[in-house]
Amino acid sequence: MPQIVTTAQMRAIEQTAIASGRVSGPALMERAGAGAVEALFETWPDLAAAPGRAAVLCGPGNNGGDGYVIARLLRARGWYLDIFHIGDVRRLPPDAAQAYGLWRACGKVHSLHTLTRIIRKAAPPRYALLIDAGFGIGLSRPLPEPLRAIFAAQSRRALARRVVAIDIPSGLDADTGAVLQPVDAPMDEAPACAGLACTADLTVTFHAAKPGHLRGAGPGLCGKLVVKSIGL
Numbered sequence: 001m002p003q004i005v006t007t008a009q010m011r012a013i014e015q016t017a018i019a020s021g022r023v024s025g026p027a028l029m030e031r032a033g034a035g036a037v038e039a040l041f042e043t044w045p046d047l048a049a050a051p052g053r054a055a056v057l058c059g060p061g062n063n064g065g066d067g068y069v070i071a072r073l074l075r076a077r078g079w080y081l082d083i084f085h086i087g088d089v090r091r092l093p094p095d096a097a098q099a100y101g102l103w104r105a106c107g108k109v110h111s112l113h114t115l116t117r118i119i120r121k122a123a124p125p126r127y128a129l130l131i132d133a134g135f136g137i138g139l140s141r142p143l144p145e146p147l148r149a150i151f152a153a154q155s156r157r158a159l160a161r162r163v164v165a166i167d168i169p170s171g172l173d174a175d176t177g178a179v180l181q182p183v184d185a186p187m188d189e190a191p192a193c194a195g196l197a198c199t200a201d202l203t204v205t206f207h208a209a210k211p212g213h214l215r216g217a218g219p220g221l222c223g224k225l226v227v228k229s230i231g232l
């Protein structure tokens with residue numbers, strides 16, 4: 001596997017593999033989800049031994065699809081899952097929609113606003129794990145406000161004991177390592193405190209690291225970086 005690929009190179013590698021008929025998009029997504037679960041249990045064996053409760057943030061693209069695969073695999077291992085979808089599930093792209101459909105045979109999906117209400121309560125539930133499958137290499141603009149409030153709360157460890165980011169922490173540009181800043185972002189706060197990006201303890205990426213994991217704000221937001229093969 002190469003050590004670093006840009007987002008354009010990653011998309012080209014995936015498209016070539018899919019076009020050759022060697023693998024399908026949904027199969028790649030299954031491999032990504034399985035790789036993420038493997039990495040998190042390798043990193044935290046205590047979580048493999050004692051299933052707990054996890055919150056999964058699922059975004060509007062294929063990163064969200066990875067989240068639905070992971071939720072299904074964790075449920076099969078005895079975890080309780082609270083799934084929060086960012087956006088409208090009816091607009092998911094095809095591979096992610098398929099992963100969503102398979103999850104819906106196992107459990108419910110809540111809107112992101114439900115989690116916003118939970119974090120406003122005096123004593124929010126502390127999840128064993130927060131899974132950030134919000135945005136991956138397709139992030140194109142600053143994070144929406146409700147998600148920023150959730151990541152700001154998590155920067156105070158208010159929500160979960162551990163955070164795993166799928167492919168890249170949401171809010172971080174995978175090519176540049178920059179945190180995308182909205183015009184109303186507070187200038188005097190660090191990106192994590194302002195919720196402009198997810199601060200992870202573990203980031204699981206696929207095939208190869210992306211430049212943004214290793215540059216700029218990347219190392220500070222990714223935590224431990226694990227690269228998993230998806231057979232490309």
Ligand SMILES: NC(=O)C1=CN([C@@H]2O[C@H](COP(=O)(O)OP(=O)(O)OC[C@H]3O[C@@H](n4cnc5c(N)ncnc54)[C@H](O)[C@@H]3O)[C@@H](O)[C@H]2O)[C@@H](O)CC1
Nearest residue numbers: 025028029032061062063135136137138139140141142167
């Ligand atoms: N079959 C596949 O396509 C596979 C995809 N993979 C996963 O898919 C990811 C890439 O998927 P996508 O290209 O769909 O990209 P993303 O899932 O990162 O998100 C793209 C979507 O989010 C929207 N968006 C971007 N920034 C936003 C913001 N700030 N607020 C609201 N909406 C925003 C875009 O308009 C687009 O609809 C990878 O990072 C990886 O996690 C892996 O599962 C491997 C297989």
Ligand SMILES: [K+]
Nearest residue numbers: 132135166168
């Ligand atoms: K992510």
